[in-house]
Amino acid sequence: MKLGAPDPRTNAPALAATSPAKPTYGISLEEGRKHWAYQPVKSAPLPKLKDKAWPRNELDHFTLARMEKAGVTPAPDADPRTLIRRLTFDLTGLPPTAEETEAFVSACSPIGNLQTAMANAVDRLLASPHYGERWGRHWLDVVRYADTCGNASDYPVPQAYKYRNYVIKSFNEDKPFDRFIREQLAGDLLNAKLETPNSELVVAPGYLAIARHFGGGKGEPHLTIEDSIENMGRAFLGLSLSCARCHDHKFDPIASTDYYALYGIFSSTTFPHPGSEGMNRPKDLVVLGPKAEVEAATKAWKEQLAALDAEVKKLEADKTAADKLTDAAAKKAKVDELTKAITAAKAKHKQLSETVPYELAYAVADSKPANARIHVRGDPTRLGEEVPRRFIQVLGGQPLPKDCGNSGRLDLANWIADPANPLTARV
Structure with a gap:
């Protein structure tokens, strides 16, 4: 309790919206902001050294200072x-x-x-292209990348590789980290502002799409959102946020209202699902390509399917007529020929119907924006007070603009990538 845990002998205050100055359960934002991790990043002065000849750069000064403190000397230079x-x-x-x-x-x-x-x-x-392959793997581990969707079924995600390739390409191009953050959290919203669409920006939020999926795509989206919030906190801020799902964080200055302010941003987002045993078709994948091209390809695709439908009907009518032939040998030959043709046409129709005529990305898109309500004790069936979407209070608590007509993911990305955010720089 001295560390900030609530006293179990007293009644905990009811879950409610909190002021930025003093959240519930005794969390003090003023005290939290005094912690070194929440202080602005500053350049430290070079430490004083006994051996002033060994350092070749500024980092060497700090390394040698620790070594001298520990009473050890540097190893000889490698050949x-x-x-x-x-x-x-x-x-x-x-x-x-x-x-x-x-x-x-x-x-x-x-x-x-x-x-x-x-x-x-x-x-x-x-x-070298191998640089991005080597170091991109570290980021892919951080964001829990896999070619399957997790949970019990662990269903394959054939389109996941596009996000993997985006990460590798970003490392090879030496993409600035703030841009890397914005693209992964809200690339689709950035793309919507461009006169010439960039499919890479649509693929980048595959970071969110590869969250773990539960319940076969039916009825448990809150688990995917919770997984997304936790990974976002760890990957970009070095914070574990999941404790605040059920109660104010016991050690970090993160209130439960902070958690559900973020929850509303992600619940205003449509996550794709690759399918499962009970739902063998993917849903809510994002279409890549210019709208006009996609519409033209879709029209041609539907026309091909309609032509195959007509072909099958004609062949079946011809088969019915062939059944009436009086010559047994001719009848058998004709019926067999038409049966094979019908089978081939149906197989072609099935194959075509299962292959969409445009490229898909395993990514996210905005849904109807709305604030979230607190899940009392983390139970999504017990809803408490509504929390406006905003950033974490100890890092500023910036609200969404009043005219924000989207999920708020781009604002979230900007808050995280802000040079004034001390956590992102330290992660």
């Missing part, structure tokens, strides 16, 4: 062959070729060329 192996494995996950190793060793001789050789090797490795 060129070791350096190129470390560099190549670190940046691409692959060993250097024999030719690359020898070229680096040659570039390091005489020893005065070491730093130039290192810089050139780093630039070459950063330009």
Whole structure:
């Protein structure tokens, strides 16, 4: 209780909207903002060192300061062959070729060329497509990427690779992290503002789409939203938010009202579902491509299906007529021929009907925007007071604009990516 937990011998206050200054359950925003993690990021002065010759850059000063405090000394410099192996494995996950190793060793001789050789090797490795494959995997682990949707059925998601490729491409292009955040949380809303649509922006919110799915696509969307909120907090803010689903956070200055302010943003979003044993067709996937092209392709597709329907009807009518032939041999030959043709036409119709004529993305889209109500004790069947959509209070608590006609995901992305947000910079 000294750490902030409620006293079980007293009645906890009723769940209600709280003022930014003093949330319920004893959380103090003023005290919370004093914690170092919520303070603005500042450049620290270089520490004083005994060995002033060893550091080559500013980071070396801090590393050596800790080593001197611990009473240890730096290891000797690695030789060129070791350096190129470390560099190549670190940046691409692959060993250097024999030719690359020898070229680096040659570039390091005489020893005065070491730093130039290192810089050139780093630039070459950063330009390799394997760099994005190597380091994109770390981000994909953070956002719990998989080619299946999780839960008991773990249904395949054939379109998930598009988000994976987006991440790899972003690393290879050295995309700024603030832009990376905005695209993943609200790329579709950014795309809607462009005169020339960019399908990559539609694919980027696949980050949200790959959340775990429960209940076979029927009746349990709150679990997917809860998974999305928790991952967003961990990935972008370094915060675990799930405690606030049932009650104010016991240790971090996060109120339950903060949680449901975010919940309203995600519940105003349509999440796709890849299907399940009980629902063998995907639903709510996002169409890629210009609207006019999609409409033209859809029209041609429907015309093909209609033509196949007409063909099947004609063949069936011909088969009925063939059944009336008096010549048994001719009748059998004709009926067999028409039966095969009908089977082939139906198979073609089935295959065509199951293949849409446009590209799909496993991504999200806005639904009807609405605020969420508190789930009392985390139970979605017990609804409490409505909470306006906004940001976490300890980080500013910015509300959505009054004229906001969408989910608020873009505003959320801007709040997270704001240079004044101390948590994002530290994550």
